[in-house]
Amino acid sequence: MQKTGQPTINDVARIAGVSKKTVSRVINRSPLLGDETRARVEAVIGDLGYIPNPQARALALRRNFLIGLVHDNPNAQTVMNVQQGMLEALRGTEFEMVVRPLDRGSPTMLDDLRHFLERQRLFGVLLMPPVCENDSVAQLCDAIGCRYVRMGSVTLDTPEHMVASNDREAVRGATEYLLSQGHRRIGLIAGPHGFRSARERRLGFEDALAEAGVALPRSMIADGNYTFDSGVTAGERLLDVMPRPTAVFACNDEMAAGVIHAARQRGLDVPRDLSIIGFDDTPIAAHIWPPLTTVRWPIASMARSAALKLISGGAEEDDGGDTVEEPSLFLSTLIRRASVAPVA
Amino acid sequence: MQKTGQPTINDVARIAGVSKKTVSRVINRSPLLGDETRARVEAVIGDLGYIPNPQARALALRRNFLIGLVHDNPNAQTVMNVQQGMLEALRGTEFEMVVRPLDRGSPTMLDDLRHFLERQRLFGVLLMPPVCENDSVAQLCDAIGCRYVRMGSVTLDTPEHMVASNDREAVRGATEYLLSQGHRRIGLIAGPHGFRSARERRLGFEDALAEAGVALPRSMIADGNYTFDSGVTAGERLLDVMPRPTAVFACNDEMAAGVIHAARQRGLDVPRDLSIIGFDDTPIAAHIWPPLTTVRWPIASMARSAALKLISGGAEEDDGGDTVEEPSLFLSTLIRRASVAPVA
DNA sequence: TTGTACGCGTTATCAT
């Protein structure tokens, strides 16, 4: 025992009557080891409550047992769901999660990331949208030798580097639902430029209208930036158009809430006078009035899978050994609540 | 230069023509150093772009340059605000943030935390409510030698270990506002048992009523657990009472949103038939209808101060040197929106 | 004011 109180590999070796290296082999599950020796060492380890020192391992391996969460996402709930999913995957492992927000748009963004990855010697990073849509970010990880998994609304990398949802299909389905309720004048509140998710969702919307042969005049499209306020503004713009749209698809829930707000301020009733669908199924969706029909993507599950991909092969695989391949594509579903009604 | 590509302290020492120790002194701002030597070494450092290896430092110092965020908080927005404040304080320093959720209520909770702190050798931890309300958690940090700062709704530790808000006073003020609008039958939706914040807020509510000589019958108090659903249930209970309350104070915004929901389902108009005040000023407060009058506590600022307390003295103090003492008490303010009206 | 030698706890190399 050292003065710190924690037993070290030396203590284990001494007491077990073997060399440090043998203990190290036990820890790292080296295949070439006598069964008896291994049992003896493991007994001492359990006895002493020995746990390898992460700092020393990091130094020797030149690699830290940290998984980074790199994001530049304005939506708090989304980030929290990702963290929850990651931590679920990391629970019980030797890995910890370190969070690193990035300033997309800053010219030094890439350098910041490089410094972070090089200095901390991360085991791997989970790249959230929208930063992860930048290919040079992925290339940087590759160059540095840091594992990475990107998370996004569309597949933009190989399966081991990607967990994706099917935003386009999902929005197409949501829009078809609107059409099935008889709506023909349907407005779109688009997401911000530069967000791949915004593009995918818009494409899905256009897909559905085109297939149904429903016109989409320019006036039925308003730009938003995923915030509540932009939803209010865009909603007002759409509601100014005559004849008014009878339904609106907003590219996320915040903006959908904004539209409801705008509608109510003009004395319009939702869903009687205006049907609304959002995207994300954040808590606000279920808590506003009327409860919002929206698209839910399994964000925590995606993050969990992403983290599992990152640590697979690098962690102690305690289970039977037959590692199940983590999925790369996740399906979103339409959650029907009370913000959609048949057209009058 | 080593094979990793990163220059080490040895490279700097060799090129500058000094010993490792001298370089180490420069890095750690040792006072006893020749000006000329320091300048020369610093030149080489800048030249090489040398950055001390955190893993090696962690090993030698037996202390990692990581700040932990330990929480068991059900509210996503609160946690995100804390993270934002922490990261703001940590930006530009050598510290990173690692997040660690805890399962309060689990019998192994304290052991989990101990393992985490001992293994990772954290520089310090920010303890969020409600876990931080448990004194043994703080004692554990002390025993292990890990710096800590607690965050809470009331002062429960010395200033260097605490950032607190004045929940009781704030709620008292909010309730007085309700009274000033003529309300006399005011309901309370309490927070969950075991949350100190719930207790403080309730006390503030009772303070105001008592001082005004307004009765608080047991029927005007409903229990909640800080969730939307519990707010709905509690709201229904309160609205069943005859005569109905004309106003309700909910101990957080989620529950306040639930009350609005419950009121609307009975055809009641907010604020005409029922005034409501919440607490937290989460995004939902501004986004529901009607916009919610609520109490805002400066959560990000508190977290920022907390992180600053944690790293003060331990970090490179780049500024002039006269460190400003971080505050320990933060004032909450009433945000008046549209969910309160004078009594009919 | 500066340098030497060693410790921190682990993994890797190359023996045996």
Next chain:
DNA sequence: ATGATAACGCGTACAA
């Protein structure tokens, strides 16, 4: 299958 010895990069006695 196992062990001696050297990295890994930095901090600290102690000496000079």
